[in-house]
Amino acid sequence: MSILVDKDTKLVVAGLTGREGSFHGLNNRRYGTDLVAGVTPSKGGQDVEGVPVFDTVHAAVQEAGANTAMVFVPPPAAADAILEAADAGVELVICITEGIPAHDMLRVYTHLRRDERTRLVGPNCPGILSPGKANVGIIPAHFFSEGNVGLVSRSGTLTYQIGNELAQRGFGNSTIVGIGGDPVVGSSFIDVIAQFESDPETELIVMCGEIGGDEEERTADYIAESVSKPVVAYIAGFTAPPGKTMGHAGAIVSGSKGTAAAKAEALEAKGVRVGRNPTEVADAASEALA
Numbered sequence: 001m002s003i004l005v006d007k008d009t010k011l012v013v014a015g016l017t018g019r020e021g022s023f024h025g026l027n028n029r030r031y032g033t034d035l036v037a038g039v040t041p042s043k044g045g046q047d048v049e050g051v052p053v054f055d056t057v058h059a060a061v062q063e064a065g066a067n068t069a070m071v072f073v074p075p076p077a078a079a080d081a082i083l084e085a086a087d088a089g090v091e092l093v094i095c096i097t098e099g100i101p102a103h104d105m106l107r108v109y110t111h112l113r114r115d116e117r118t119r120l121v122g123p124n125c126p127g128i129l130s131p132g133k134a135n136v137g138i139i140p141a142h143f144f145s146e147g148n149v150g151l152v153s154r155s156g157t158l159t160y161q162i163g164n165e166l167a168q169r170g171f172g173n174s175t176i177v178g179i180g181g182d183p184v185v186g187s188s189f190i191d192v193i194a195q196f197e198s199d200p201e202t203e204l205i206v207m208c209g210e211i212g213g214d215e216e217e218r219t220a221d222y223i224a225e226s227v228s229k230p231v232v233a234y235i236a237g238f239t240a241p242p243g244k245t246m247g248h249a250g251a252i253v254s255g256s257k258g259t260a261a262a263k264a265e266a267l268e269a270k271g272v273r274v275g276r277n278p279t280e281v282a283d284a285a286s287e288a289l290a
Contacts, residue, residue, distance in 0.1 A: 034134075203289065
């Protein structure tokens with residue numbers, strides 16, 4: 001099995017007619033993902049290499065059977081694209097767009113939490129890959145193979161680095177989920193880890209966090225209370241100076257809160273082994289599944 005995306009995924013790309021949307025959408029199709037439609041207002045009736053384009057997500061759902069949406073829409077319009085997909089009844093929305101205003105995302109987050117029919121992953125994320133089944137996003141799928149390790153990360157680049165370290169040790173993945181590095185995202189570590197806990201194929205969970213916020217600290221409490229599978233973690237930013245935004249909009253440390261050391265301490269106190277570099281994470285994973 002896998003979580004979130006699989007052979008039953010029917011993908012619609014909001015922004016398929018744009019440069020980035022077409023490049024990555026068609027790349028997902030080449031991997032084997034069932035790309036059934038694109039959406040660009042006023043371009044309905046066109047196609048992108050045989051993929052039909054509709055004016056609305058509602059039409060893509062009704063006429064092409066889309067159940068998953070990927071958003072490659074510029075930041076000013078991305079929040080509305082997410083909400084349109086939710087209103088159309090799409091079960092899963094993966095937003096790749098970076099730079100969406102936090103106020104817009106608060107509006108989206110509040111609406112989706114109230115509605116609860118649609119799960120959002122992102123924004124500012126690399127997407128989701130279930131090796132051998134489906135790839136929705138920008139994850140370089142050729143690095144990864146099917147296996148029993150579930151990987152969830154706030155950082156796209158670190159997802160690839162940690163995943164490559166694991167692959168070199170012979171580990172494959174059930175699913176890889178990038179949740180995004182913005183202050184307001186649709187799915188948390190807890191949301192994804194709960195899915196991995198319920199997935200019979202996943203035997204080990206690897207989480208890749210970073211400085212800023214309290215996401216990892218809250219996840220540590222959840223793991224202690226609700227997760228039976230071994231969890232290994234990596235926290236980026238041990239040398240980051242306080243008060244500096246490091247890479248992601250959500251990666252900012254204030255005083256002693258949100259530091260890598262504080263996050264590692266919280267996780268280790270709950271029995272999660274934390275690697276100080278990607279190689280240590282791979283070592284810990286090897287020991288956990290020995």
